[in-house]
Amino acid sequence: MDQIQDKLTGEPFTPARSDQKFATRENQIRYNNLKARKKRRAKAEIDRTLDANRNILKRLLEEQKEVVKSRDYLLGAGFHFGISTHKIEKNGKTWSCVYEYALMPLKDNRLLITKA
Incomplete structure (x- = not known):
């Protein structure tokens, strides 16, 4: 079998299997950990905001x-209205959800909050 380059280090190696991409198991683990860390960092700000919104609700x-x-009460509590997890239709109304909690706008700038 021909030599290929390790996806993490770029070092050439001869793979033992046809689907092998890393010279060592440690390189594979390090590569996947770096990839997961990059993904967590990219999502961190939104995840923190969603978690804070969920805790408030x-x-x-x-x-x-x-x-x-x-x-105004929710804004004062630190709730961020720009981020939600999903929307649902319930009784002909659209509810904005943060995980298992749902918010529906009412009259006079008030919101009904319930578990979805």
Whole structure:
């Protein structure tokens, strides 16, 4: 079999298998860890914001089934309205969701918050 270059170090090696891309298992692990770290860093800011939003909604609901809060109240609590995980249609209304929590705009700049 011909020599190929290790994907991490670029060193030439002769693979033992046809699908082998790394000279050593340690190089493969290091390459995958670096790749995962790069992905985590790229998502970190949004993930932190989503986590903070979820914690705010969790704290507001506690054991209640639903709660109504003003947009200003949520902003004051640190909620970021620009980031959500998904949207759902429920009773003909569009709800913005942060993981398992759903928010639906009401009149007078208030929002109904519930578990989705």
